[in-house]
Amino acid sequence: xxNNVYKKIELVGTSPNSFTEATANAISRAAQTIxxxxxxxxxxxxxxxxxxxVREYQVTVRVGFRVE
Amino acid sequence: xxNNVYKKIELVGTSPNSFTEATANAISRAAQTIxxxxxxxxxxxxxxxxxxxVREYQVTVRVGFRVE
Amino acid sequence: xxNNVYKKIELVGTSPNSFTEATANAISRAAQTIxxxxxxxxxxxxxxxxxxxVREYQVTVRVGFRVE
Amino acid sequence: xxNNVYKKIELVGTSPNSFTEATANAISRAAQTIxxxxxxxxxxxxxxxxxxxVREYQVTVRVGFRVE
Amino acid sequence: xxNNVYKKIELVGTSPNSFTEATANAISRAAQTIxxxxxxxxxxxxxxxxxxxVREYQVTVRVGFRVE
Amino acid sequence: xxNNVYKKIELVGTSPNSFTEATANAISRAAQTIxxxxxxxxxxxxxxxxxxxVREYQVTVRVGFRVE
Amino acid sequence: xxNNVYKKIELVGTSPNSFTEATANAISRAAQTIxxxxxxxxxxxxxxxxxxxVREYQVTVRVGFRVE
Amino acid sequence: xxNNVYKKIELVGTSPNSFTEATANAISRAAQTIxxxxxxxxxxxxxxxxxxxVREYQVTVRVGFRVE
Amino acid sequence: xxNNVYKKIELVGTSPNSFTEATANAISRAAQTIxxxxxxxxxxxxxxxxxxxVREYQVTVRVGFRVE
Amino acid sequence: xxNNVYKKIELVGTSPNSFTEATANAISRAAQTIxxxxxxxxxxxxxxxxxxxVREYQVTVRVGFRVE
Amino acid sequence: xxNNVYKKIELVGTSPNSFTEATANAISRAAQTIxxxxxxxxxxxxxxxxxxxVREYQVTVRVGFRVE
Amino acid sequence: xxNNVYKKIELVGTSPNSFTEATANAISRAAQTIxxxxxxxxxxxxxxxxxxxVREYQVTVRVGFRVE
Numbered sequence: 001x002x003n004n005v006y007k008k009i010e011l012v013g014t015s016p017n018s019f020t021e022a023t024a025n026a027i028s029r030a031a032q033t034i035x036x037x038x039x040x041x042x043x044x045x046x047x048x049x050x051x052x053x054v055r056e057y058q059v060t061v062r063v064g065f066r067v068e
Numbered sequence: 069x070x071n072n073v074y075k076k077i078e079l080v081g082t083s084p085n086s087f088t089e090a091t092a093n094a095i096s097r098a099a100q101t102i103x104x105x106x107x108x109x110x111x112x113x114x115x116x117x118x119x120x121x122v123r124e125y126q127v128t129v130r131v132g133f134r135v136e
Numbered sequence: 137x138x139n140n141v142y143k144k145i146e147l148v149g150t151s152p153n154s155f156t157e158a159t160a161n162a163i164s165r166a167a168q169t170i171x172x173x174x175x176x177x178x179x180x181x182x183x184x185x186x187x188x189x190v191r192e193y194q195v196t197v198r199v200g201f202r203v204e
Numbered sequence: 205x206x207n208n209v210y211k212k213i214e215l216v217g218t219s220p221n222s223f224t225e226a227t228a229n230a231i232s233r234a235a236q237t238i239x240x241x242x243x244x245x246x247x248x249x250x251x252x253x254x255x256x257x258v259r260e261y262q263v264t265v266r267v268g269f270r271v272e
Numbered sequence: 273x274x275n276n277v278y279k280k281i282e283l284v285g286t287s288p289n290s291f292t293e294a295t296a297n298a299i300s301r302a303a304q305t306i307x308x309x310x311x312x313x314x315x316x317x318x319x320x321x322x323x324x325x326v327r328e329y330q331v332t333v334r335v336g337f338r339v340e
Numbered sequence: 341x342x343n344n345v346y347k348k349i350e351l352v353g354t355s356p357n358s359f360t361e362a363t364a365n366a367i368s369r370a371a372q373t374i375x376x377x378x379x380x381x382x383x384x385x386x387x388x389x390x391x392x393x394v395r396e397y398q399v400t401v402r403v404g405f406r407v408e
Numbered sequence: 409x410x411n412n413v414y415k416k417i418e419l420v421g422t423s424p425n426s427f428t429e430a431t432a433n434a435i436s437r438a439a440q441t442i443x444x445x446x447x448x449x450x451x452x453x454x455x456x457x458x459x460x461x462v463r464e465y466q467v468t469v470r471v472g473f474r475v476e
Numbered sequence: 477x478x479n480n481v482y483k484k485i486e487l488v489g490t491s492p493n494s495f496t497e498a499t500a501n502a503i504s505r506a507a508q509t510i511x512x513x514x515x516x517x518x519x520x521x522x523x524x525x526x527x528x529x530v531r532e533y534q535v536t537v538r539v540g541f542r543v544e
Numbered sequence: 545x546x547n548n549v550y551k552k553i554e555l556v557g558t559s560p561n562s563f564t565e566a567t568a569n570a571i572s573r574a575a576q577t578i579x580x581x582x583x584x585x586x587x588x589x590x591x592x593x594x595x596x597x598v599r600e601y602q603v604t605v606r607v608g609f610r611v612e
Numbered sequence: 613x614x615n616n617v618y619k620k621i622e623l624v625g626t627s628p629n630s631f632t633e634a635t636a637n638a639i640s641r642a643a644q645t646i647x648x649x650x651x652x653x654x655x656x657x658x659x660x661x662x663x664x665x666v667r668e669y670q671v672t673v674r675v676g677f678r679v680e
Numbered sequence: 681x682x683n684n685v686y687k688k689i690e691l692v693g694t695s696p697n698s699f700t701e702a703t704a705n706a707i708s709r710a711a712q713t714i715x716x717x718x719x720x721x722x723x724x725x726x727x728x729x730x731x732x733x734v735r736e737y738q739v740t741v742r743v744g745f746r747v748e
Numbered sequence: 749x750x751n752n753v754y755k756k757i758e759l760v761g762t763s764p765n766s767f768t769e770a771t772a773n774a775i776s777r778a779a780q781t782i783x784x785x786x787x788x789x790x791x792x793x794x795x796x797x798x799x800x801x802v803r804e805y806q807v808t809v810r811v812g813f814r815v816e
Contacts, residue, residue: 012483024190025481040182054091067623072354080209080268097209115159119167130350135351139286203283215407245317246316256571256572256575264348275433299598310593312590339437358698359495371732377732378730379729389516393503394499427767428669428768432666439664448661457786461775462771496700524718536620554757555754569753611709635805649800650797687760
């Protein structure tokens with residue numbers, strides 16, 4: 001068995017609706033340029049407020065993918 | 069450009085349905101008395117259990133608003 | 137009033153749909169064998185990725201219950 | 205059931221005798237102006253030294269109270 | 273010399289009087305069912321407030337005991 | 341000697357020039373409405389970027405003042 | 409696909425030789441009574457000293473296993 | 477409104493003069509190859525000493541930029 | 545006004561009775577050899593267990609004193 | 613002297629034998645594509661378990677290299 | 681090549697003007713009695729307030745030096 | 749039984765071969781001048797890289813010894 005090496009990058013996904021959707025958006029966007037993604041870790045949850053309501057949910061994730 | 073100063077306060081929102089809704093509830097309640105809120109940061113997620121099910125989702129947020 | 141003592145255990149719930157559902161799944165499963173659960177604390181949020189999409193949301197919770 | 209919202213404030217209580225008394229002093233003082241306090245969390249324990257002895261125990265607590 | 277293995281469990285002790293007593297209560301209760309306990313670590317100190325006074329001191333401890 | 345009680349509030353100061361100036365701006369602004377401030381703690385340093393240069397230094401401070 | 413639930417327990421392994429061996433010892437001992445262990449996380453590394461030399465390496469690990 | 481996605485990278489800037497200048501140097505250098513940078517977060521401050529004086533201030537920053 | 549410089553050292557005090565007494569013991573012992581101590585910070589609270597009861601409370605403190 | 617700027621990336625190395633070897637594997641793999649690497653920081657140690665034994669040691673490292 | 685061993689000590693430097701100057705003051709003072717200092721790490725930034733203005737910037741640094 | 753007091757100092761051991769050996773080197777060196785050392789805690793693991801390979805493993809330990 002090979003000794004795999006992985007790289008982690010840090011992304012911030014956003015969504016007007018929920019933390020879960022913001023997370024999914026970050027992963028989907030990353031998939032356009034990165035292969036072999038296998039896991040993510042949530043490292044921060046924040047958001048923007050406008051007119052007294054949550055305007056945007058923001059989730060910072062570390063995404064791990066295997067280095068080929 | 070003025071050197072803005074912001075204040076952060078810490079709130080706990082609750083919801084029987086989800087962490088996202090608990091977060092939104094905290095912001096909405098704060099909007100009744102605070103103006104110029106521009107961002108929030110999630111600092112803790114907890115909850116209450118009753119009869120073996122989640123009864124309440126609780127999210128602690130720090131809310132930042134511009135001091136006039 | 138008795139001086140209650142509580143125990144905390146650490147569980148990881150999973151869900152293909154959201155962090156909130158993953159949390160609820162962990163609590164529901166624990167309820168099959170543990171009584172008197174009263175609160176939980178989220179300590180980690182991660183997930184698995186497959187084919188460039190989130191395949192599984194994973195939430196680590198500490199669950200507190202009263203020791204009888 | 206209403207979706208309660210709570211606010212947390214941060215106080216530092218002091219006592220020449222013990223950490224427990226410093227904590228109690230902070231809560232008692234807050235009770236003069238705040239209603240509906242329901243819990244506190246210790247976030248820091250420090251103290252002042254004079255003439256080679258502890259002169260003052262200092263406990264920083266976050267106090268949570270329900271917003272009416 | 274054997275290579276001992278220890279297990280840690282997490283308990284919350286309570287007391288109406290002090291953090292120290294809350295800690296002692298958690299250990300005493302654990303002693304009813306666990307043998308070979310050798311150390312503990314304080315991981316959190318909180319409490320409940322009622323009528324503007326501390327009603328209960330709560331101390332979360334991790335207790336280590338040798339696995340036989 | 342009285343058992344003093346202190347309150348801490350959290351502010352974000354900004355400056356186009358340095359972290360130190362951003363800190364000083366937060367304190368100066370707070371002095372307009374708060375008396376008896378005696379110490380501050382830096383809890384976060386961030387900033388805004390525009391056109392590839394730092395546009396604003398931002399320092400979050402917790403400011404402690406004696407409750408009268 | 410079922411929504412698996414995992415439990416984490418905290419163990420301390422020891423070894424006179426290395427941190428890696430202390431980790432392996434904790435896992436091996438746990439395997440005598442726990443099935444379905446799938447991962448571990450190192451949370452603390454300490455040790456005992458005697459006569460000016462390391463006498464024992466100690467590694468605290470959280471071990472995750474699937475709840476059946 | 478599009479659901480923007482951001483990436484964060486981690487840089488260490490250096491300066492013989494101050495932490496603020498070290499921070500600015502990291503941002504300026506990054507601007508040579510990265511567009512759309514909008515914020516940074518300080519995550520570590522260190523430095524090198526030579527001949528009993530500070531020779532170099534080092535600031536680790538996480539820089540966020542919008543993914544196009 | 546001189547620009548004072550302070551040094552911090554880390555001590556562990558012990559007591560069979562309480563965390564507060566363990567803290568006081570560490571400070572008293574340090575006073576035998578260190579002058580100008582002005583403050584301390586609690587950084588860890590642990591203890592030893594024997595026969596199912598707390599045998600020793602242990603408090604790690606950082607003690608600050610002015611360098612002459 | 614130039615004001616050097618460094619970049620940090622986050623890698624996960626794996627090894628069936630030890631944490632040290634997992635660390636070395638991550639660095640060696642990175643060396644295939646990155647020049648001027650000068651230091652690394654261990655940020656997490658985990659592992660996979662199979663059949664009651666450690667199957668893989670995993671070390672997450674932040675690797676720093678000078679930006680040319 | 682010898683296997684060097686380093687010691688770290690913790691100092692607090694102060695300055696009426698800036699965090700950077702407070703840091704430099706701590707290092708300069710330490711140089712009077714310690715040789716071979718090679719690096720420092722900032723671990724805390726605080727300050728004193730008087731009359732509504734920052735009176736003193738305080739920086740806690742850990743200083744590393746080679747043990748001869 | 750006397751109420752023992754302990755002091756902790758912070759050392760960095762190095763080794764070209766492994767984290768375990770770097771730890772042991774720090775303890776051995778300290779033993780030349782310090783008596784009554786009884787435990788250590790690993791607080792940081794880093795290393796130096798040269799020519800694309802790990803050149804030096806570095807382990808920061810806090811070493812505790814009884815004050816006589």
